[in-house]
Amino acid sequence: MRRLRSLTDIAAPSTTEAGIPVAVPDGESHGLSHATSTGISNEKLAMWCFLGSECLLFGGLISTYLLYKDKAVRGPKPHELYAIPFTSVSSFVLLMSSLTMVLAVSAIQRGDQRALRAWIATTALLGATFISGQVYEFSVFLKEGMGFTTNAASSAFFTLTGFHGVHVTIGIVMLLSVLVLSLRGRLPQERAEAVEIVGLYWHFVDVVWILIFTVVYLIK
Amino acid sequence: MTDATATAIPHDAHGDVGVTAHHTPSDGHYVRVALFLAVATALEVILSYTALHGIALLVPLLVVMAIKFVIVASHFMHLRFDDKLLSKIFYTGLLLATGVYIAALSSLHVFAGK
Numbered sequence: 001m002r003r004l005r006s007l008t009d010i011a012a013p014s015t016t017e018a019g020i021p022v023a024v025p026d027g028e029s030h031g032l033s034h035a036t037s038t039g040i041s042n043e044k045l046a047m048w049c050f051l052g053s054e055c056l057l058f059g060g061l062i063s064t065y066l067l068y069k070d071k072a073v074r075g076p077k078p079h080e081l082y083a084i085p086f087t088s089v090s091s092f093v094l095l096m097s098s099l100t101m102v103l104a105v106s107a108i109q110r111g112d113q114r115a116l117r118a119w120i121a122t123t124a125l126l127g128a129t130f131i132s133g134q135v136y137e138f139s140v141f142l143k144e145g146m147g148f149t150t151n152a153a154s155s156a157f158f159t160l161t162g163f164h165g166v167h168v169t170i171g172i173v174m175l176l177s178v179l180v181l182s183l184r185g186r187l188p189q190e191r192a193e194a195v196e197i198v199g200l201y202w203h204f205v206d207v208v209w210i211l212i213f214t215v216v217y218l219i220k
Numbered sequence: 221m222t223d224a225t226a227t228a229i230p231h232d233a234h235g236d237v238g239v240t241a242h243h244t245p246s247d248g249h250y251v252r253v254a255l256f257l258a259v260a261t262a263l264e265v266i267l268s269y270t271a272l273h274g275i276a277l278l279v280p281l282l283v284v285m286a287i288k289f290v291i292v293a294s295h296f297m298h299l300r301f302d303d304k305l306l307s308k309i310f311y312t313g314l315l316l317a318t319g320v321y322i323a324a325l326s327s328l329h330v331f332a333g334k
Contacts, residue, residue: 040303048306052313059317063325088265095261099254102296106247196298203297207289213261214285218268219278 047197051204058208061160062215068152075150078157081141082217090133091213094168097126098206105199111189117182120195123202124175127168134165157216164212167205174198244301253295260288 036042069078104119138158141147148158178198181187187194264284267277294300299307325331 038303038305040305045306045309048309052309055310055313055317056320059321063321066325066330067328084265084268088261091261092258095257096254098257098292098296099250102250103247106244106250109244200297203292206296207292210285210288210292214264214281218264218281220268220273 041193043197044193044200047200051200054204054208058160058163058211061156061163062211065153065156065160065216068156070153072151072153075154076144076146077151077153078141078146078216079220081144081146083137083140084217086133086137087213087217090130090137091209093126093133094130094206094209097123097130098203100126101199101202105192105196108187108189108192108195113182113187116187116195117179120175120179120182124172124179127172127175127202131165131168131172134161134168160212160216164205164208167208171198171202171205174201244298245295250295253291257288257291260284 036045038045100119100123104116104123107113107115107119141154146154148155175198178187178195181194264281267280267284270277272280293310299310
């Protein structure tokens with residue numbers, strides 16, 4: 001018989017006199033989680049399944065870009081307008097936001113609320129910087145005559161990078177929600193997994209950008 | 221038979237009994253990983269400015285990209301330290317997407333003549 005691990009055991013493990021950990025029924029510890037047959041909380045498992053499905057979404061968008069990138073009947077092609085140094089800095093900013101995010105998760109796991117707030121705020125700021133860069137890049141492209149409907153290549157480019165930008169923006173909203181919850185005292189150390197799940201989403205938008213940066217911007 | 225209210229003996233990804241939480245790396249470890257990723261990104265940009273072209277440029281860029289991807293997923297997303305089921309779910313989705321779209325693009329001759 002496979003025995004179970006409850007998230008409540010992770011947050012505050014209970015043990016018998018013999019030292020064997022026992023599952024705490026829901027609501028008797030912190031009332032935050034449920035015992036699951038996998039030992040992984042439902043929320044975390046759901047986020048990973050969602051991220052797995054997101055791979056298919058972004059795979060489709062990247063493939064569409066590859067299919068249409070050289071098909072511009074009129075107007076400039078996206079790769080004729082790229083400013084690689086600028087996009088490289090944006091990529092570095094997003095990469096460093098993954099570091100600050102993981103430091104935020106580490107902070108709440110050791111119960112350091114001040115560090116959690118500082119790292120979450122920094123992550124949101126870095127994310128906003130990345131989005132500002134993307135808005136600036138889009139505005140330059142528009143001035144150069146490449147709009148969303150200029151040609152098939154530009155449509156594929158704006159759809160791909162726009163979808164990614166929307167994901168980053170949603171991530172920023174999630175980070176700000178975490179910050180507000182922490183300021184209101186509703187994110188104790190026992191709820192560290194909630195921050196970890198937000199972190200998983202944030203790191204995912206980072207890994208997607210790793211793919212986009214190389215496939216779309218660097219490979220001619 | 222599985223009983224959610226039964227006495228539970230926690231197990232980690234390796235099946236060790238009595239482990240109640242997964243291994244969490246230190247903050248210094250994360251900083252070192254981030255530095256490596258920054259250097260890898262700089263290497264990618266430098267490669268794109270070299271005289272290399274075609275397959276000679278494509279292969280190193282894709283290799284560095286894959287390394288960066290796996291490192292973020294393994295270390296920042298904790299796949300290396302979490303239950304292996306999570307790795308299976310994520311990488312199954314990723315490999316499925318990669319296979320499906322490579323097949324689709326190949327059928328549309330996207331890679332032909334490049």
